[in-house]
Amino acid sequence: MKKDELIHMWQEGNDRMFRDEKTDREMITQYLNEKTLKGNRNINFNLVFYGAIQVANIILLSMNLAGYMNNPAMVWVLISQIAFTIGILVFGMDIFYKFREINNYSDSLQNLIQKQLWFFRKPYEVWLVLASVSAIILMTNVNLYIDNDNGTYIINNKVMFVGVTLAAFLIIYGAQKMTSLLGLRRLKAYLADLQQGALDQSQRMERSRRQYFWLWVAVFIFLTASLVFGILIALR
Amino acid sequence: MSKQVPDKAYFVEMVYTHMGIIYKICNLYAAVDDREDLKQEIIYQLWKSYPTYRGDSKFQSWMYRVALNTAMLGLRARKMKYTRLSDHDLEIPEDPFENQDQEIRVRQLYRQISKLKDLDKTIIFLYLEQCSYDEIAEITGISTKNVSVRLVRIREKLRAKLHIQNTAP
Numbered sequence: 561m562k563k564d565e566l567i568h569m570w571q572e573g574n575d576r577m578f579r580d581e582k583t584d585r586e587m588i589t590q591y592l593n594e595k596t597l598k599g600n601r602n603i604n605f606n607l608v609f610y611g612a613i614q615v616a617n618i619i620l621l622s623m624n625l626a627g628y629m630n631n632p633a634m635v636w637v638l639i640s641q642i643a644f645t646i647g648i649l650v651f652g653m654d655i656f657y658k659f660r661e662i663n664n665y666s667d668s669l670q671n672l673i674q675k676q677l678w679f680f681r682k683p684y685e686v687w688l689v690l691a692s693v694s695a696i697i698l699m700t701n702v703n704l705y706i707d708n709d710n711g712t713y714i715i716n717n718k719v720m721f722v723g724v725t726l727a728a729f730l731i732i733y734g735a736q737k738m739t740s741l742l743g744l745r746r747l748k749a750y751l752a753d754l755q756q757g758a759l760d761q762s763q764r765m766e767r768s769r770r771q772y773f774w775l776w777v778a779v780f781i782f783l784t785a786s787l788v789f790g791i792l793i794a795l796r
Numbered sequence: 797m798s799k800q801v802p803d804k805a806y807f808v809e810m811v812y813t814h815m816g817i818i819y820k821i822c823n824l825y826a827a828v829d830d831r832e833d834l835k836q837e838i839i840y841q842l843w844k845s846y847p848t849y850r851g852d853s854k855f856q857s858w859m860y861r862v863a864l865n866t867a868m869l870g871l872r873a874r875k876m877k878y879t880r881l882s883d884h885d886l887e888i889p890e891d892p893f894e895n896q897d898q899e900i901r902v903r904q905l906y907r908q909i910s911k912l913k914d915l916d917k918t919i920i921f922l923y924l925e926q927c928s929y930d931e932i933a934e935i936t937g938i939s940t941k942n943v944s945v946r947l948v949r950i951r952e953k954l955r956a957k958l959h960i961q962n963t964a965p
Contacts, residue, residue, distance in 0.1 A: 565960050566905070566951060570924040573902030578819045583835070588808050588815075591836045592843050665865035666845040666858060669918070670937025672865055 610656075613694055614649040618642060620701040628704070630711040641697055648690045655687045680740065688740060692733035696725060720790065727787045734783060738776045807846055810855050811839060817859055817925075824910060824921060825867035834867060841866040860927065861935045864918055901958065908957045912950065919943060920950045 621642045628634035662675045704713055715721045811818075818838050826834040845862050849855070909917055915936065922932045929947075933940040954960075 564951070566954060566958075567924055567926065569902060569905050569958075573905060574816065574820060576902070577823070578816060581815070581819050583812075583815055583818075585808050585812050588811050588839055589804075591839045592804075592808070664845050664848060665841050665862045665869070666848045667865075668861065668935060668937030669865055669868065669915075672869060672937075676869070 610652050610691070611649070613698060614645055614652065617645045617694060617698050617701065618649075620698070620705060621645065624701055624704045624708070627708045628711050628713070631713075634704075634711070634713065641701070645694065645697060648694055651690060652687065655683055658683060684740065688733060688736050692729055692736065695732045696729050699728060700725070720793075724787065724790055727783065727790060731780070731783045731787060735780060738780070807843060811842060811859075814856055814859055817856070818863055820921070820925075821863050821867050823906070824917060838863045838866045857927070857931055857935065860922060860925070860931075864921075864935065868914055868918070904958055905954070908954050912953075916946060916950050919946050920954070923947055923951075 621638055625635065625638045625642070628638060658679060662672070662679045665672065667675070707713055818835055821838065822831045822834045842859060842862050849858050909920060912920065915938075918936055919932055922935060927935070929940045929943050932943045936943070938946075
Protein backbone atom coordinates (compact mmCIF):
# COMPACT_ATOMS: atom_id res chain seq x y z
CA MET A 561 0.00 0.00 0.00
CA LYS A 562 1.49 3.31 -1.03
CA LYS A 563 1.96 5.84 1.74
CA ASP A 564 -0.05 9.03 1.49
CA GLU A 565 1.97 11.70 -0.32
CA LEU A 566 0.98 14.19 2.39
CA ILE A 567 2.56 12.02 5.08
CA HIS A 568 5.67 11.65 2.96
CA MET A 569 5.94 15.42 2.51
CA TRP A 570 5.31 16.02 6.20
CA GLN A 571 8.00 13.63 7.35
CA GLU A 572 10.57 14.88 4.89
CA GLY A 573 9.84 18.52 5.65
CA ASN A 574 10.06 18.03 9.40
CA ASP A 575 13.30 16.10 9.15
CA ARG A 576 14.81 19.15 7.49
CA MET A 577 13.07 21.82 9.54
CA PHE A 578 14.08 20.56 12.93
CA ARG A 579 17.51 19.14 12.30
CA ASP A 580 19.10 22.28 13.76
CA GLU A 581 16.86 22.36 16.84
CA LYS A 582 18.92 21.71 19.91
CA THR A 583 17.02 21.18 23.13
CA ASP A 584 19.09 18.87 25.29
CA ARG A 585 18.25 17.18 28.58
CA GLU A 586 19.78 19.96 30.66
CA MET A 587 17.64 22.56 28.90
CA ILE A 588 14.48 20.51 29.51
CA THR A 589 15.36 20.20 33.20
CA GLN A 590 16.08 23.92 33.37
CA TYR A 591 12.74 24.81 31.71
CA LEU A 592 11.04 22.53 34.17
CA ASN A 593 12.58 24.17 37.20
CA GLU A 594 11.91 27.71 35.98
CA LYS A 595 8.33 26.99 34.96
CA THR A 596 7.53 24.94 38.04
CA LEU A 597 8.71 27.73 40.29
CA LYS A 598 6.75 30.32 38.31
CA GLY A 599 3.62 28.17 38.33
CA ASN A 600 3.85 27.58 42.04
CA ARG A 601 4.39 31.26 42.71
CA ASN A 602 1.20 32.17 40.85
CA ILE A 603 -0.87 29.56 42.66
CA ASN A 604 0.67 30.44 45.99
CA PHE A 605 0.03 34.14 45.52
CA ASN A 606 -3.67 33.55 44.81
CA LEU A 607 -3.99 31.14 47.70
CA VAL A 608 -2.15 33.44 50.12
CA PHE A 609 -4.10 36.53 49.01
CA TYR A 610 -7.49 34.83 49.25
CA GLY A 611 -6.58 33.08 52.50
CA ALA A 612 -5.21 36.33 53.99
CA ILE A 613 -8.54 38.14 53.46
CA GLN A 614 -10.43 35.32 55.17
CA VAL A 615 -7.95 35.10 58.05
CA ALA A 616 -8.06 38.90 58.48
CA ASN A 617 -11.85 38.64 58.55
CA ILE A 618 -11.83 35.90 61.17
CA ILE A 619 -9.35 37.81 63.38
CA LEU A 620 -11.29 41.07 63.07
CA LEU A 621 -14.58 39.29 63.69
CA SER A 622 -13.17 37.64 66.81
CA MET A 623 -11.88 40.99 68.07
CA ASN A 624 -15.22 42.60 67.38
CA LEU A 625 -16.99 39.71 69.08
CA ALA A 626 -14.97 40.42 72.21
CA GLY A 627 -15.65 44.15 71.88
CA TYR A 628 -19.42 43.77 71.38
CA MET A 629 -19.90 40.93 73.89
CA ASN A 630 -22.41 42.96 75.92
CA ASN A 631 -24.55 43.61 72.82
CA PRO A 632 -26.65 40.44 72.13
CA ALA A 633 -27.82 41.60 68.69
CA MET A 634 -24.24 42.27 67.55
CA VAL A 635 -23.04 38.96 68.98
CA TRP A 636 -25.44 37.07 66.75
CA VAL A 637 -24.53 39.18 63.73
CA LEU A 638 -20.82 38.58 64.33
CA ILE A 639 -21.18 34.83 65.03
CA SER A 640 -23.11 34.38 61.78
CA GLN A 641 -20.41 36.34 59.94
CA ILE A 642 -17.69 34.12 61.44
CA ALA A 643 -19.57 30.98 60.37
CA PHE A 644 -20.09 32.46 56.92
CA THR A 645 -16.40 33.42 56.60
CA ILE A 646 -15.21 29.94 57.61
CA GLY A 647 -17.63 28.50 55.02
CA ILE A 648 -16.22 30.81 52.33
CA LEU A 649 -12.69 29.84 53.29
CA VAL A 650 -13.45 26.13 52.88
CA PHE A 651 -15.37 26.73 49.66
CA GLY A 652 -12.50 28.85 48.31
CA MET A 653 -9.99 26.09 48.94
CA ASP A 654 -12.27 23.67 47.10
CA ILE A 655 -12.49 26.12 44.18
CA PHE A 656 -8.69 26.34 43.92
CA TYR A 657 -8.49 22.55 43.97
CA LYS A 658 -11.11 22.30 41.20
CA PHE A 659 -9.33 24.98 39.19
CA ARG A 660 -6.11 23.00 39.26
CA GLU A 661 -8.05 19.91 38.20
CA ILE A 662 -9.61 21.54 35.13
CA ASN A 663 -6.18 22.75 34.06
CA ASN A 664 -4.87 19.24 33.86
CA TYR A 665 -4.26 18.92 30.15
CA SER A 666 -4.08 15.13 30.05
CA ASP A 667 -7.82 14.89 29.37
CA SER A 668 -9.29 14.93 25.85
CA LEU A 669 -9.71 18.38 24.32
CA GLN A 670 -13.49 18.22 24.22
CA ASN A 671 -13.78 17.05 27.85
CA LEU A 672 -11.34 19.67 28.97
CA ILE A 673 -13.33 22.49 27.44
CA GLN A 674 -16.61 21.13 28.83
CA LYS A 675 -15.07 20.94 32.29
CA GLN A 676 -13.67 24.44 32.05
CA LEU A 677 -17.05 25.77 30.91
CA TRP A 678 -18.79 24.04 33.80
CA PHE A 679 -16.27 25.47 36.25
CA PHE A 680 -16.66 29.04 35.04
CA ARG A 681 -20.43 28.78 34.81
CA LYS A 682 -21.11 27.19 38.21
CA PRO A 683 -18.59 27.16 41.10
CA TYR A 684 -16.59 30.15 39.89
CA GLU A 685 -19.75 32.27 39.60
CA VAL A 686 -20.67 31.42 43.19
CA TRP A 687 -17.11 32.17 44.29
CA LEU A 688 -17.25 35.62 42.65
CA VAL A 689 -20.26 36.53 44.79
CA LEU A 690 -18.75 35.06 47.95
CA ALA A 691 -15.38 36.76 47.42
CA SER A 692 -17.18 40.10 47.03
CA VAL A 693 -19.16 39.44 50.21
CA SER A 694 -15.85 38.66 51.97
CA ALA A 695 -14.51 42.07 51.00
CA ILE A 696 -17.67 43.72 52.29
CA ILE A 697 -17.43 41.79 55.57
CA LEU A 698 -13.83 42.98 55.91
CA MET A 699 -14.83 46.58 55.21
CA THR A 700 -17.76 46.47 57.62
CA ASN A 701 -15.70 44.90 60.38
CA VAL A 702 -12.97 47.52 60.09
CA ASN A 703 -15.70 50.12 60.63
CA LEU A 704 -17.19 48.11 63.50
CA TYR A 705 -13.77 47.93 65.14
CA ILE A 706 -12.99 51.63 64.71
CA ASP A 707 -16.44 52.93 65.69
CA ASN A 708 -16.97 50.60 68.64
CA ASP A 709 -18.50 52.78 71.33
CA ASN A 710 -18.54 50.58 74.45
CA GLY A 711 -20.25 47.77 72.60
CA THR A 712 -22.56 50.01 70.63
CA TYR A 713 -22.40 50.76 66.94
CA ILE A 714 -24.60 53.52 65.65
CA ILE A 715 -25.62 53.83 62.02
CA ASN A 716 -26.49 57.48 61.58
CA ASN A 717 -27.92 57.21 58.10
CA LYS A 718 -29.30 53.75 57.38
CA VAL A 719 -30.14 54.47 53.77
CA MET A 720 -26.64 55.79 53.07
CA PHE A 721 -25.10 52.84 54.92
CA VAL A 722 -27.03 50.34 52.82
CA GLY A 723 -26.39 52.35 49.66
CA VAL A 724 -22.62 52.61 50.17
CA THR A 725 -22.35 48.93 51.13
CA LEU A 726 -24.35 47.91 48.11
CA ALA A 727 -22.31 50.17 45.81
CA ALA A 728 -19.05 48.74 47.20
CA PHE A 729 -20.37 45.22 46.64
CA LEU A 730 -21.39 46.06 43.09
CA ILE A 731 -18.01 47.61 42.28
CA ILE A 732 -16.04 44.66 43.68
CA TYR A 733 -18.33 42.07 42.12
CA GLY A 734 -18.59 44.02 38.87
CA ALA A 735 -14.80 44.28 38.47
CA GLN A 736 -14.36 40.57 39.09
CA LYS A 737 -17.28 39.64 36.88
CA MET A 738 -16.00 41.73 34.00
CA THR A 739 -12.62 40.07 34.16
CA SER A 740 -14.07 36.57 34.34
CA LEU A 741 -16.62 37.29 31.63
CA LEU A 742 -13.83 37.82 29.10
CA GLY A 743 -12.41 34.39 29.78
CA LEU A 744 -15.80 32.71 29.80
CA ARG A 745 -16.95 34.29 26.55
CA ARG A 746 -13.71 33.26 24.88
CA LEU A 747 -14.07 29.70 26.14
CA LYS A 748 -17.68 29.47 25.01
CA ALA A 749 -16.76 30.71 21.59
CA TYR A 750 -13.82 28.36 21.44
CA LEU A 751 -15.99 25.37 22.35
CA ALA A 752 -18.50 26.38 19.72
CA ASP A 753 -15.64 26.66 17.26
CA LEU A 754 -14.51 23.16 18.01
CA GLN A 755 -18.01 21.76 17.79
CA GLN A 756 -18.94 23.57 14.65
CA GLY A 757 -15.50 23.52 13.15
CA ALA A 758 -15.44 27.23 12.45
CA LEU A 759 -13.24 29.99 13.71
CA ASP A 760 -15.56 32.79 12.70
CA GLN A 761 -17.18 33.07 16.11
CA SER A 762 -13.88 33.46 17.96
CA GLN A 763 -12.65 36.02 15.50
CA ARG A 764 -15.85 38.02 15.97
CA MET A 765 -15.35 37.72 19.73
CA GLU A 766 -11.85 39.09 19.45
CA ARG A 767 -13.13 42.14 17.58
CA SER A 768 -15.94 42.82 20.06
CA ARG A 769 -13.64 42.26 23.02
CA ARG A 770 -12.01 45.67 22.69
CA GLN A 771 -15.40 47.38 22.43
CA TYR A 772 -16.55 45.62 25.62
CA PHE A 773 -13.33 46.53 27.40
CA TRP A 774 -13.98 50.25 26.99
CA LEU A 775 -17.63 49.84 27.93
CA TRP A 776 -16.60 48.13 31.13
CA VAL A 777 -14.01 50.78 31.90
CA ALA A 778 -16.78 53.38 31.57
CA VAL A 779 -19.10 51.40 33.88
CA PHE A 780 -16.30 50.99 36.43
CA ILE A 781 -15.49 54.72 36.40
CA PHE A 782 -19.19 55.56 36.78
CA LEU A 783 -19.62 53.23 39.75
CA THR A 784 -16.44 54.50 41.44
CA ALA A 785 -17.50 58.10 40.92
CA SER A 786 -20.93 57.28 42.38
CA LEU A 787 -19.30 55.75 45.45
CA VAL A 788 -16.97 58.74 45.96
CA PHE A 789 -19.88 61.12 45.45
CA GLY A 790 -21.96 59.21 47.99
CA ILE A 791 -19.14 59.31 50.55
CA LEU A 792 -18.64 63.05 50.00
CA ILE A 793 -22.35 63.70 50.58
CA ALA A 794 -22.26 61.56 53.72
CA LEU A 795 -19.27 63.51 55.05
CA ARG A 796 -21.04 66.91 54.69
CA MET B 797 7.14 4.10 37.62
CA SER B 798 5.59 5.44 40.78
CA LYS B 799 2.42 7.49 40.54
CA GLN B 800 3.12 9.21 43.84
CA VAL B 801 6.66 10.38 43.20
CA PRO B 802 7.22 11.18 39.51
CA ASP B 803 10.59 10.06 38.20
CA LYS B 804 12.04 13.31 36.88
CA ALA B 805 15.05 11.75 35.15
CA TYR B 806 12.82 9.28 33.29
CA PHE B 807 10.41 12.06 32.38
CA VAL B 808 13.19 14.27 31.01
CA GLU B 809 14.55 11.37 29.00
CA MET B 810 11.13 10.60 27.50
CA VAL B 811 10.47 14.24 26.62
CA TYR B 812 13.94 14.51 25.08
CA THR B 813 13.28 11.40 22.98
CA HIS B 814 9.98 12.81 21.68
CA MET B 815 11.05 16.45 21.48
CA GLY B 816 10.13 16.46 17.78
CA ILE B 817 6.44 16.41 18.74
CA ILE B 818 6.88 19.66 20.66
CA TYR B 819 8.81 21.34 17.82
CA LYS B 820 6.11 20.44 15.31
CA ILE B 821 3.24 21.62 17.52
CA CYS B 822 5.04 24.89 18.29
CA ASN B 823 5.64 25.39 14.59
CA LEU B 824 1.99 24.81 13.75
CA TYR B 825 0.29 26.71 16.57
CA ALA B 826 2.55 29.61 17.42
CA ALA B 827 4.16 32.47 15.56
CA VAL B 828 7.96 32.72 15.74
CA ASP B 829 7.92 35.10 18.72
CA ASP B 830 5.69 32.82 20.81
CA ARG B 831 7.35 29.55 19.92
CA GLU B 832 9.88 29.47 22.74
CA ASP B 833 7.18 30.37 25.28
CA LEU B 834 4.95 27.61 23.99
CA LYS B 835 7.79 25.09 24.07
CA GLN B 836 8.48 25.85 27.73
CA GLU B 837 4.78 25.89 28.58
CA ILE B 838 4.27 22.48 26.97
CA ILE B 839 7.19 20.97 28.89
CA TYR B 840 5.87 22.46 32.11
CA GLN B 841 2.31 21.21 31.48
CA LEU B 842 3.66 17.76 30.62
CA TRP B 843 5.49 17.68 33.93
CA LYS B 844 2.41 18.97 35.78
CA SER B 845 0.21 16.30 34.19
CA TYR B 846 2.81 13.57 34.49
CA PRO B 847 1.40 12.12 37.77
CA THR B 848 -1.85 11.42 35.86
CA TYR B 849 -0.03 9.44 33.17
CA ARG B 850 -0.99 5.90 34.01
CA GLY B 851 1.36 4.14 31.67
CA ASP B 852 -1.44 2.11 30.07
CA SER B 853 -1.29 4.27 26.94
CA LYS B 854 1.76 5.11 24.88
CA PHE B 855 3.83 7.95 26.28
CA GLN B 856 3.76 9.47 22.80
CA SER B 857 -0.07 9.52 22.66
CA TRP B 858 -0.28 11.07 26.09
CA MET B 859 2.31 13.64 25.05
CA TYR B 860 0.35 14.55 21.91
CA ARG B 861 -2.75 15.12 24.02
CA VAL B 862 -1.15 17.32 26.66
CA ALA B 863 0.94 19.27 24.15
CA LEU B 864 -1.99 19.94 21.81
CA ASN B 865 -4.28 20.94 24.68
CA THR B 866 -1.59 23.31 25.92
CA ALA B 867 -1.13 24.80 22.46
CA MET B 868 -4.86 25.36 22.01
CA LEU B 869 -6.18 26.07 25.49
CA GLY B 870 -3.02 27.22 27.21
CA LEU B 871 -1.67 29.61 24.63
CA ARG B 872 -4.21 30.30 21.93
CA ALA B 873 -7.29 30.52 24.14
CA ARG B 874 -5.40 32.85 26.47
CA LYS B 875 -3.76 35.11 23.93
CA MET B 876 -6.26 34.49 21.11
CA LYS B 877 -3.56 34.87 18.50
CA TYR B 878 -5.03 33.49 15.33
CA THR B 879 -1.80 34.07 13.52
CA ARG B 880 -1.46 32.78 10.04
CA LEU B 881 2.03 31.48 9.46
CA SER B 882 4.00 33.65 7.09
CA ASP B 883 7.08 32.74 5.06
CA HIS B 884 9.13 34.19 7.88
CA ASP B 885 7.45 31.79 10.31
CA LEU B 886 8.22 28.84 8.09
CA GLU B 887 11.94 29.05 7.82
CA ILE B 888 13.48 25.92 6.40
CA PRO B 889 17.25 25.61 6.56
CA GLU B 890 19.12 26.33 3.34
CA ASP B 891 20.36 23.18 1.69
CA PRO B 892 21.93 23.51 -1.76
CA PHE B 893 21.95 19.73 -2.29
CA GLU B 894 18.19 19.40 -2.03
CA ASN B 895 15.53 19.94 -4.62
CA GLN B 896 14.11 23.46 -4.39
CA ASP B 897 10.66 22.34 -5.57
CA GLN B 898 10.48 19.99 -2.61
CA GLU B 899 11.20 22.83 -0.22
CA ILE B 900 8.50 24.97 -1.77
CA ARG B 901 6.01 22.11 -1.43
CA VAL B 902 6.84 21.61 2.25
CA ARG B 903 6.38 25.31 2.88
CA GLN B 904 3.05 25.16 1.08
CA LEU B 905 1.96 22.15 3.13
CA TYR B 906 2.70 23.96 6.39
CA ARG B 907 0.98 27.10 5.18
CA GLN B 908 -2.14 25.24 4.10
CA ILE B 909 -2.33 23.34 7.40
CA SER B 910 -1.90 26.56 9.34
CA LYS B 911 -4.94 27.98 7.54
CA LEU B 912 -7.19 25.17 8.81
CA LYS B 913 -9.50 25.54 11.80
CA ASP B 914 -7.93 24.46 15.08
CA LEU B 915 -9.71 21.12 15.37
CA ASP B 916 -9.07 20.25 11.73
CA LYS B 917 -5.45 21.25 12.16
CA THR B 918 -5.15 18.93 15.15
CA ILE B 919 -6.77 16.07 13.28
CA ILE B 920 -4.58 16.37 10.20
CA PHE B 921 -1.49 16.86 12.37
CA LEU B 922 -2.17 13.60 14.20
CA TYR B 923 -2.93 11.86 10.91
CA LEU B 924 0.37 13.05 9.42
CA GLU B 925 2.08 11.80 12.56
CA GLN B 926 0.53 8.44 11.68
CA CYS B 927 -1.73 8.15 14.71
CA SER B 928 -4.63 5.74 14.30
CA TYR B 929 -8.21 7.03 13.99
CA ASP B 930 -8.91 5.69 17.48
CA GLU B 931 -5.96 7.58 18.89
CA ILE B 932 -7.05 10.79 17.16
CA ALA B 933 -10.57 10.33 18.52
CA GLU B 934 -9.23 9.75 22.02
CA ILE B 935 -6.98 12.79 21.94
CA THR B 936 -9.57 15.18 20.52
CA GLY B 937 -12.63 13.74 22.24
CA ILE B 938 -14.67 13.41 19.04
CA SER B 939 -15.96 10.13 17.62
CA THR B 940 -13.87 7.90 15.35
CA LYS B 941 -16.48 8.27 12.63
CA ASN B 942 -16.29 12.03 12.88
CA VAL B 943 -12.49 11.83 12.64
CA SER B 944 -12.78 9.70 9.53
CA VAL B 945 -15.28 12.02 7.83
CA ARG B 946 -13.25 15.11 8.67
CA LEU B 947 -10.01 13.55 7.51
CA VAL B 948 -11.42 12.75 4.08
CA ARG B 949 -12.49 16.35 3.68
CA ILE B 950 -9.25 17.86 5.02
CA ARG B 951 -7.03 15.64 2.90
CA GLU B 952 -9.02 16.45 -0.22
CA LYS B 953 -8.73 20.12 0.55
CA LEU B 954 -4.97 19.92 1.11
CA ARG B 955 -4.40 17.84 -2.00
CA ALA B 956 -6.38 20.28 -4.08
CA LYS B 957 -4.38 23.20 -2.75
CA LEU B 958 -1.08 21.40 -3.21
CA HIS B 959 -2.06 19.87 -6.57
CA ILE B 960 -1.39 16.32 -5.35
CA GLN B 961 -3.06 13.26 -6.84
CA ASN B 962 -4.96 11.00 -4.48
CA THR B 963 -2.63 8.15 -3.53
CA ALA B 964 -3.93 7.55 -0.04
CA PRO B 965 -5.66 4.33 0.93
